[in-house]
Amino acid sequence: xxxLVATTALVAASIAASGAAAQETMPISGKTCAELLEQYEGLxxxxxxxxxxxxxxxxxxxxxxxxxxxxxxxxxPWRIAMLEAAQAEACRHExxxxxxxxxxxxxxxxxxxxxxxxARGVDAVLLSPVESAALMPAARAVMNExxxxxxxxxxxxxxxxxxxxxxxxTMGERVAEVMAExxxxxxxxxxxxxxxxxxxxxxxxxxxxxxxxxxxxxxVLAVGDGEWIREPAVPIMEDFLTAFPDIxxxxxxxxxxxxxxxxxxxxxxxxxxxxxxxxxxxxxxGFTSVRDGTFRADGNYTPFIGDIGMRAALYTxxxxxxxxxxxxxxPGVQLALPDSPTVTEANAEExxxxxxxxxxxxLDPCQ
Numbered sequence: 001x002x003x004l005v006a007t008t009a010l011v012a013a014s015i016a017a018s019g020a021a022a023q024e025t026m027p028i029s030g031k032t033c034a035e036l037l038e039q040y041e042g043l044x045x046x047x048x049x050x051x052x053x054x055x056x057x058x059x060x061x062x063x064x065x066x067x068x069x070x071x072x073x074x075x076x077p078w079r080i081a082m083l084e085a086a087q088a089e090a091c092r093h094e095x096x097x098x099x100x101x102x103x104x105x106x107x108x109x110x111x112x113x114x115x116x117x118x119a120r121g122v123d124a125v126l127l128s129p130v131e132s133a134a135l136m137p138a139a140r141a142v143m144n145e146x147x148x149x150x151x152x153x154x155x156x157x158x159x160x161x162x163x164x165x166x167x168x169x170t171m172g173e174r175v176a177e178v179m180a181e182x183x184x185x186x187x188x189x190x191x192x193x194x195x196x197x198x199x200x201x202x203x204x205x206x207x208x209x210x211x212x213x214x215x216x217x218x219x220v221l222a223v224g225d226g227e228w229i230r231e232p233a234v235p236i237m238e239d240f241l242t243a244f245p246d247i248x249x250x251x252x253x254x255x256x257x258x259x260x261x262x263x264x265x266x267x268x269x270x271x272x273x274x275x276x277x278x279x280x281x282x283x284x285x286g287f288t289s290v291r292d293g294t295f296r297a298d299g300n301y302t303p304f305i306g307d308i309g310m311r312a313a314l315y316t317x318x319x320x321x322x323x324x325x326x327x328x329x330x331p332g333v334q335l336a337l338p339d340s341p342t343v344t345e346a347n348a349e350e351x352x353x354x355x356x357x358x359x360x361x362x363l364d365p366c367q
Contacts (some may be wrong), residue, residue, distance in 0.1 A: 033091035068117030073105035086306030114138035124313035125293030172207020187248035194253035226257035233260030291348035300340035
């Protein structure tokens with residue numbers, strides 16, 4: 001049984017998923033294998049690339065398999081939820097362990113982290129990149145070593161074994177369609193993007209633009225980079241409110257940005273303007289904010305794909321084909337996951353509890 005190994009500077013750890021380790025807490029998630037296996041039962045895509053529980057056999061051997069996971073950063077609970085799904089899958093296979101590295105939302109660090117995983121001799125790499133193009137050198141390094149590379153959520157425009165994700169373009173379209181309908185095709189909006197240069201931010205923006213092309217009466221007044229988190233969104237929205245006396249809606253790429261924008265609106269004394277919020281991320285807190293009227297729509301973007309990434313890596317190591325993988329306009333192949341329904345007032349109640357996260361949304365400062 002592999003002992004847990006942690007290096008504080010890298011927030012890294014090897015995870016053994018059998019015996020006494022089942023009762024030890026896993027790095028970063030802080031959950032035991034028992035807790036993670038219970039959580040596994042509620043994951044939405046366990047039927048994608050299914051694997052029976054038990055040891056994984058590669059070339060007739062059940063020797064230990066080490067999977068490296070380089071995450072964008074663990075500064076957001078969405079990212080931790082993705083890790084938990086991967087850890088849950090590892091817990092199902094007693095000879096599978098993980099080394100987890102925190103990119104700290106730093107391109108240079110994540111590139112170095114991936115090279116560190118290669119140096120540690122991992123059997124496969126799971127990668128969720130900070131930025132798409134900026135992680136190309138790291139991705140190439142993995143592929144050049146002949147190590148399977150599974151990219152999740154944010155793509156890299158270079159060769160990889162498999163990219164896994166939902167369509168942010170169609171998700172952006174669905175949320176923008178709700179906004180356009182609410183506005184009656186007329187109005188002024190501002191946009192707070194995710195980290196500019198990351199593929200989800202690019203794709204959600206493209207989805208919005210696809211819809212707005214059919215609604216010339218909706219004007220985009222300004223765009224700011226919210227970096228997926230709350231803090232940058234507050235001053236961005238404050239600047240928007242100062243510059244524009246007439247704002248009808250905020251189209252934010254992340255729930256955290258929407259909550260930050262709402263705080264800025266309240267601080268500016270603009271609650272009576274009735275500015276509407278349209279967002280993404282799919283947390284239970286976000287769905288609650290939809291139900292309570294803080295958000296008008298939430299793009300239902302699940303982080304629960306880490307288990308699929310883990311199974312894809314194991315499939316590859318076992319020499320198994322990945323059903324559903326297909327060419328998609330970028331180097332390598334893609335496993336496109338189905339869209340989840342956009343959550344609005346009409347279906348919010350049924351989705352609360354089916355999203356990710358067990359935290360409460362912030363109090364609406366305008367209520």
